[in-house]
Amino acid sequence: MPEINPEEFAIPFFTEQNFTRRKCPNCANYFWSQNPNQTTCGEAPCAPYTFIGSPPTTRRYTVPEMRIQFMDYFADNGHTRIPPYPIVARWRNDVYLVGASIYDFQPYVTEGTMPPPANPLVISQPCIRYTDVELVGPTGGRHMTIFEMGGAHAFNYPTKEVYWKDECVRYHHQLLTEVLGVPSESVSYKEHFWSGGGNAGPDLETITGGLEIGTLVFMQYRVQGDQLIQLPIRTVDTGYGIERWSWLSQGSPSGFHAVHGPVLQHVMELGKISVDESIIGAFTKASSIHGWTSINKNRESYIQTVSEQTGVSPDALRPMFSSLEAAYAITDHTKAATFLLADGVVPSNVGEGYLARLIIRRAGRFARQLGIFADFPSIVEAQIKLWGGDFRTLREMRSEIIEGLENEMKKYNETISRGLEVVARLSKDLASKGVRNVSTDQLVQLYDSQGLPPEIVKEAAERSGVVVEIPDNFLTLVAESHSRPAKSDEEGPSDADIEAKLANFPATRAIYYDDPYKTRFKSKVVGRIAENALVLDQTAFYPQGGGQLADHGELKFADQKVTVVDVQKYGDRIVHYLAQPIDPSVYDVEGEIDWQRRQNLMRHHTGTHVLIGAARRVLGEHVWQAGAQKEVESSRLDITHYQQITPKEREKIERLANQTILRDLPVRINWMAREKAEAKYGYRLYQGGAVPGSKIRVVRIMGWDTEACGGTHVKRTGELGVFRIEKIDRLQDGIERIIFSAGIPALKRISEENEELTTTAQLLKTTPDQVPKSTGALIAERDALLKELEKHSAKTLEAHIRQLQKNAKILGPIKLVVSKGPKRKGIDPVDIANRLKESDKNMVAVIVELSPDRVQIVAAAGEVAVSAGINASEIVSGAAKAVGGGGGGRQFFASGGGPLKEKAEDALRIIEETIQRQLSALTAKEVA
Ligand SMILES: [Zn+2]
Numbered sequence: 001m002p003e004i005n006p007e008e009f010a011i012p013f014f015t016e017q018n019f020t021r022r023k024c025p026n027c028a029n030y031f032w033s034q035n036p037n038q039t040t041c042g043e044a045p046c047a048p049y050t051f052i053g054s055p056p057t058t059r060r061y062t063v064p065e066m067r068i069q070f071m072d073y074f075a076d077n078g079h080t081r082i083p084p085y086p087i088v089a090r091w092r093n094d095v096y097l098v099g100a101s102i103y104d105f106q107p108y109v110t111e112g113t114m115p116p117p118a119n120p121l122v123i124s125q126p127c128i129r130y131t132d133v134e135l136v137g138p139t140g141g142r143h144m145t146i147f148e149m150g151g152a153h154a155f156n157y158p159t160k161e162v163y164w165k166d167e168c169v170r171y172h173h174q175l176l177t178e179v180l181g182v183p184s185e186s187v188s189y190k191e192h193f194w195s196g197g198g199n200a201g202p203d204l205e206t207i208t209g210g211l212e213i214g215t216l217v218f219m220q221y222r223v224q225g226d227q228l229i230q231l232p233i234r235t236v237d238t239g240y241g242i243e244r245w246s247w248l249s250q251g252s253p254s255g256f257h258a259v260h261g262p263v264l265q266h267v268m269e270l271g272k273i274s275v276d277e278s279i280i281g282a283f284t285k286a287s288s289i290h291g292w293t294s295i296n297k298n299r300e301s302y303i304q305t306v307s308e309q310t311g312v313s314p315d316a317l318r319p320m321f322s323s324l325e326a327a328y329a330i331t332d333h334t335k336a337a338t339f340l341l342a343d344g345v346v347p348s349n350v351g352e353g354y355l356a357r358l359i360i361r362r363a364g365r366f367a368r369q370l371g372i373f374a375d376f377p378s379i380v381e382a383q384i385k386l387w388g389g390d391f392r393t394l395r396e397m398r399s400e401i402i403e404g405l406e407n408e409m410k411k412y413n414e415t416i417s418r419g420l421e422v423v424a425r426l427s428k429d430l431a432s433k434g435v436r437n438v439s440t441d442q443l444v445q446l447y448d449s450q451g452l453p454p455e456i457v458k459e460a461a462e463r464s465g466v467v468v469e470i471p472d473n474f475l476t477l478v479a480e481s482h483s484r485p486a487k488s489d490e491e492g493p494s495d496a497d498i499e500a501k502l503a504n505f506p507a508t509r510a511i512y513y514d515d516p517y518k519t520r521f522k523s524k525v526v527g528r529i530a531e532n533a534l535v536l537d538q539t540a541f542y543p544q545g546g547g548q549l550a551d552h553g554e555l556k557f558a559d560q561k562v563t564v565v566d567v568q569k570y571g572d573r574i575v576h577y578l579a580q581p582i583d584p585s586v587y588d589v590e591g592e593i594d595w596q597r598r599q600n601l602m603r604h605h606t607g608t609h610v611l612i613g614a615a616r617r618v619l620g621e622h623v624w625q626a627g628a629q630k631e632v633e634s635s636r637l638d639i640t641h642y643q644q645i646t647p648k649e650r651e652k653i654e655r656l657a658n659q660t661i662l663r664d665l666p667v668r669i670n671w672m673a674r675e676k677a678e679a680k681y682g683y684r685l686y687q688g689g690a691v692p693g694s695k696i697r698v699v700r701i702m703g704w705d706t707e708a709c710g711g712t713h714v715k716r717t718g719e720l721g722v723f724r725i726e727k728i729d730r731l732q733d734g735i736e737r738i739i740f741s742a743g744i745p746a747l748k749r750i751s752e753e754n755e756e757l758t759t760t761a762q763l764l765k766t767t768p769d770q771v772p773k774s775t776g777a778l779i780a781e782r783d784a785l786l787k788e789l790e791k792h793s794a795k796t797l798e799a800h801i802r803q804l805q806k807n808a809k810i811l812g813p814i815k816l817v818v819s820k821g822p823k824r825k826g827i828d829p830v831d832i833a834n835r836l837k838e839s840d841k842n843m844v845a846v847i848v849e850l851s852p853d854r855v856q857i858v859a860a861a862g863e864v865a866v867s868a869g870i871n872a873s874e875i876v877s878g879a880a881k882a883v884g885g886g887g888g889g890r891q892f893f894a895s896g897g898g899p900l901k902e903k904a905e906d907a908l909r910i911i912e913e914t915i916q917r918q919l920s921a922l923t924a925k926e927v928a
């Protein structure tokens with residue numbers, strides 16, 4: 001954080017109003033205040049909460065009332081109202097979720113690529129942040145993962161100044177003091193430096209009653225590595241914490257009481273939690289005194305403080321605190337989950353799905369603690385009821401939210417039971433190696449690979465005496481590493497090299513956009529980056545991109561022709577890679593693309609758009625494209641969905657796609673200003689991820705699907721002819737992969753299958769329509785035969801055993817069977833030995849079985865035989881040693897063997913000798 005210049009915030013407003021700049025002795029930050037007696041910055045933990053039980057405002061506001069008050073105030077002061085954006089940042093490729101209202105305008109507005117929707121503007125934007133997720137609960141409402149950020153934004157251009165620091169602070173102060181009635185001298189402004197979403201600037205944190213309620217950021221830099229680069233546009237970026245303003249005005253014992261009232265009450269009733277409001281308020285206040293730097297230690301200080309204040313023993317307070325913490329977290333997290341699922345997020349292990357899963361599972365852990373896990377759907381219903389009036393999608397998506405949640409609960413339960421086994425195995429393994437604790441890395445790995453919350457690991461591992469220490473900020477760490485997409489390696493250094501080489505060549509005109517049906521064209525070579533890599537002034541060759549493969553074809557010149565094997569686009573230039581080098585003097589060329597290949601690719605590309613529309617209509621609004629690859633023979637589309645697509649759904653999707661083809665819908669393509677396209681079609685445009693630029697190419701299958709897309713498409717859906725789903729795989733939890741084909745490849749596949757069916761029919765000596773029936777009959781017949789065979793082999797085995805019994809030698813108190821023979825299918829020596837043993841208490845059965853590379857020896861002895869001194873284990877181990885191996889077991893039963901077949905006779909001899917010795921040893925003992 002750069003040093004803040006003392007003059008940075010020396011604004012006229014502060015001078016006029018007698019604010020002075022001072023340094024907080026506690027946190028060393030500079031702040032501005034009108035109150036000469038104020039010593040600290042005024043923010044907890046430098047100063048405790050003073051508003052609990054005595055709000056400083058003239059009236060109370062619920063969250064919706066506060067949102068309206070905030071919006072109205074700024075609208076009255078020349079700001080245009082803007083409706084909130086979705087909570088999933090579909091228009092950005094660098095983050096998954098919206099974490100602040102300014103995210104809505106980054107990077108295109110803040111960098112000047114696109115105008116703001118209004119200037120100045122006001123918005124109340126729902127945001128989700130997982131920084132400090134572990135603090136949601138223990139700090140009594142200061143921390144929440146989901147909150148509304150009131151944003152009043154002004155974008156100042158070099159040519160047009162809207163307003164800057166002074167006016168911004170005046171607005172804030174007037175709203176807080178004149179409209180809400182908070183005494184002016186109780187407000188402080190703390191200097192700070194803010195950075196987020198790739199931008200930065202100095203800011204003022206606004207504080208009253210010990211609570212930070214807003215941030216006034218003066219964004220003017222782009223962060224590049226550790227450098228700050230001045231932006232041409234300076235943005236007033238204010239964040240008014242609507243929930244905190246509402247809490248401040250209500251002075252409720254916790255922020256959750258103020259924000260989530262009815263839902264919290266529902267959770268408390270379900271969990272049978274009843275804690276006196278004065279104790280709840282005391283807990284919240286205690287958190288403002290002790291802070292939250294190390295929550296596991298701080299928790300105990302809160303309890304001690306409350307105990308001193310109330311006289312209730314710490315032992316009685318501890319369970320109260322822990323149930324409150326759980327109830328708070330459940331209330332907050334179920335709201336976050338409701339908003340995420342309403343925005344079409346499918347819990348999974350990737351992208352925003354990972355973040356949804358994380359919050360649901362954290363809530364799940366607390367719900368298990370309170371014994372209310374099964375009540376999740378009812379809590380989410382309560383959330384929809386509370387917020388659905390202001391956020392209509394919650395109501396519209398109600399059944400999908402509940403379905404998605406129930407699916408995730410099922411998976412969570414499965415994870416827990418499967419995971420407990422994994423942990424048991426791991427801890428045993430660690431214990432055997434003398435390791436007494438599970439490392440943080442192992443915890444992260446168990447969380448990421450098995451979905452196991454560390455608390456569950458702790459519970460299970462400690463049963464085996466292995467210690468688990470969970471870092472205070474475990475989930476914050478995990479969430480941070482999953483909050484933005486990994487940088488793709490697509491843009492490697494080689495691309496930069498090529499782009500440098502291309503810098504002086506003119507841009508290539510894309511004929512494939514003007515007319516995707518044009519196969520031949522005349523062109524000029526305007527540059528070369530290698531002997532076989534040409535840049536043309538214009539081309540009909542589509543360069544690889546947007547999941548569509550490059551065109552192939554030929555370039556002709558003079559009386560020669562060369563094959564084009566690849567086409568790539570770098571910036572505005574398109575490079576054609578040839579199968580062999582061509583003479584550097586060649587200037588005029590004629591190109592021809594491989595039309596069959598291109599036509600397949602075009603049909604498959606339009607097919608992808610037809611398919612996503614069909615999948616969404618059959619499976620639900622949560623279906624989004626997770627990946628796509630358009631190839632020549634077939635294509636694939638990965639979609640988000642929380643369970644396996646059933647055969648019935650598959651059939652429905654395929655039928656719907658074919659109906660869309662039959663309706664022969666027109667496909668229209670336009671370039672549109674980004675803001676207009678977004679306003680008209682919404683963020684569903686970005687199925688293939690956000691696209692760059694101020695203008696975007698919008699592909700519409702009229703009345704069916706609209707996407708921002710750079711691919712080539714057919715003119716009407718009818719050109720696809722026929723559509724087939726070839727295969728559906730579960731790519732990973734939450735993502736289904738659909739392999740499909742359209743047009744010629746689909747027809748080819750149909751006729752191939754026909755042929756296969758005909759051949760099968762011929763083999764079955766029947767007609768194709770009778771194949772299912774004949775196959776069914778054949779299977780039934782086979783099953784009957786197998787049963788017959790089983791009966792038969794059982795009989796054979798019995799006969800074999802009877803034969804062995806008949807040949808048993810009587811040897812004093814025992815009956816001895818020693819059998820040697822080759823291995824026979826369906827006859828298990830263990831089975832034979834055991835059955836012989838069971839048939840007679842005096843029996844000693846030793847079976848020696850010879851297979852091509854091994855001698856197997858099994859011995860079993862009945863009760864009487866054992867008491868006569870027989871020990872099966874000794875018999876086997878001696879004999880197995882003779883054939884070069886080993887073995888053993890117990891007195892009644894043992895098995896073993898070795899590889900030396902030629903020593904089998906020696907083994908037999910040893911068996912006989914051992915038995916004789918065992919019998920005589922006992923006799924000797926008896927005599928003695
Ligand atoms: Zn301070």
Ligand SMILES: [Zn+2]
Pocket residue numbers: 546605608609688707708709710711
């Ligand atoms: Zn597309």
